Amino acid sequence: MNSRRDFLQKFTFSAVGLPFMTLAGSQTLSVFDFDKAPYQGPVLRVAIMGLGSYGTRVAEAMQASTKAKLVGVISGTPSKVKAWQAKYNIPAKNCYNYENFDRIRNNPDIDAVYVITPNALHHDQVIRVAKAGKHAICEKPMGVNAKEGQEMVDACKQANVKLLVGYRMHFEPKTLEIIRMRKEGELGKIMFFQGLTGFKIGDPSQWRLNKELAGGGSMMDIGIYAVNGARYMVGEEPVWVTAQETKTDPEKFKEGVDETIQFQFGFPSGAVASCLSTYNMNFLDRFFLDGQEGYAELQPATGYGPIQGRTNKGELTQPHKTHQTVQMDEMAAIILEGKQPVVPVDGAEGVKDLKIIDAIYRAVKTGEKVALK
Numbered sequence: 381m382n383s384r385r386d387f388l389q390k391f392t393f394s395a396v397g398l399p400f401m402t403l404a405g406s407q408t409l410s411v412f413d414f415d416k417a418p419y420q421g422p423v424l425r426v427a428i429m430g431l432g433s434y435g436t437r438v439a440e441a442m443q444a445s446t447k448a449k450l451v452g453v454i455s456g457t458p459s460k461v462k463a464w465q466a467k468y469n470i471p472a473k474n475c476y477n478y479e480n481f482d483r484i485r486n487n488p489d490i491d492a493v494y495v496i497t498p499n500a501l502h503h504d505q506v507i508r509v510a511k512a513g514k515h516a517i518c519e520k521p522m523g524v525n526a527k528e529g530q531e532m533v534d535a536c537k538q539a540n541v542k543l544l545v546g547y548r549m550h551f552e553p554k555t556l557e558i559i560r561m562r563k564e565g566e567l568g569k570i571m572f573f574q575g576l577t578g579f580k581i582g583d584p585s586q587w588r589l590n591k592e593l594a595g596g597g598s599m600m601d602i603g604i605y606a607v608n609g610a611r612y613m614v615g616e617e618p619v620w621v622t623a624q625e626t627k628t629d630p631e632k633f634k635e636g637v638d639e640t641i642q643f644q645f646g647f648p649s650g651a652v653a654s655c656l657s658t659y660n661m662n663f664l665d666r667f668f669l670d671g672q673e674g675y676a677e678l679q680p681a682t683g684y685g686p687i688q689g690r691t692n693k694g695e696l697t698q699p700h701k702t703h704q705t706v707q708m709d710e711m712a713a714i715i716l717e718g719k720q721p722v723v724p725v726d727g728a729e730g731v732k733d734l735k736i737i738d739a740i741y742r743a744v745k746t747g748e749k750v751a752l753k
């Protein structure tokens with residue numbers, strides 16, 4: 381990139397006034413072709429459902445996306461709709477609420493809906509989006525159990541639309557470098573993964589602490605990163621789960637809302653994982669992957685970045701890019717061009733995590749080792 385710019389600068393000094401140059405070979409280019417040509421491929425036109433804290437972040441990040449464009453909103457709060465219309469130049473005909481958004485079916489200017497509402501609402505909302513004939517991108521967790529997830533996958537399949545889950549880490553460069561090293565054998569046989577994910581949650585009245593809207597507690601919200609990370613770091617699906625819950629504040633973390641869960645996985649190769657999910661400890665965002673010939677470590681591992689990491693070979697230096705910008709470009713390419721990501725982000729991937737979370741909750745309840753098919 382820099383060398384191209386340097387060359388262009390040098391070239392402009394020596395060739396001012398020359399509109400064309402001939403490169404080695406026979407290609408004739410306008411000098412201006414040395415600057416990146418504006419993107420002219422297909423663009424995914426997206427409506428965001430749920431204009432909350434993460435929806436706002438995605439909307440901001442999408443402004444820098446080449447292949448995805450924010451064109452619509454679905455919200456229960458008219459004042460937010462008004463503000464977003466003004467900020468993002470969204471026409472009134474692309475604005476909906478939770479009662480009338482099925483009408484999006486008749487709107488040819490919207491291709492996909494990105495559902496960014498509380499967890500327990502995703503299932504019904506995604507199915508309605510599918511029935512309206514639009515592609516769905518759904519935030520994690522895609523539903524509150526595997527049954528819901530599978531119903532969402534089935535509905536999207538039946539409607540012939542794509543369903544993707546907002547797994548932004550699947551596009552993160554340092555994460556992908558570790559996956560490459562593991563796949564190419566640079567870490568040797570993988571023996572162990574540790575995933576620590578958590579933060580101390582505030583306001584006890586928020587939906588994240590309401591089982592009806594959250595579907596659970598920290599496991600649904602943040603522990604899912606360790607579940608998902610264990611799978612893409614080790615590169616296998618777990619065959620058994622054990623789990624233990626600790627609750628220090630039953631007033632704040634009511635029945636069905638987990639505060640802290642430690643969980644362990646066994647993989648077919650014999651590798652094991654030991655993870656922790658919590659709403660009651662700060663500074664927990666760390667992945668560690670141990671192989672017989674090397675190790676890789678990320679800390680922070682799943683925050684908005686910059687992600688930092690190292691392996692036995694040294695610091696990871698891949699540059700940071702806003703996760704949600706990269707995610708939206710990549711998801712547009714998946715939906716519009718059939719691009720295959722290194723780590724899947726489709727509905728089936730989301731169901732795999734939910735099956736494991738179901739098993740973790742079962743293991744907590746029974747105290748038993750739960751086998752996974």
Ligand code: NDP
Nearest residue numbers: 430431432433434435455456457496497498499519520521
């Ligand atoms: P917020 O509470 O900030 O926003 C949720 C929005 O959903 C609300 O602002 C509201 O928007 C809408 N909504 C609809 N019905 C309800 C309801 N009954 N109660 C509350 N809100 C409702 O949550 P977040 O944005 O933090 O989280 C939303 C989703 O995004 C969750 O599934 C979460 O797990 C996921 N997430 C993912 C992250 C990631 O990094 N991938 C990071 C953070 C969250 P409106 O007023 O427009 O209707």
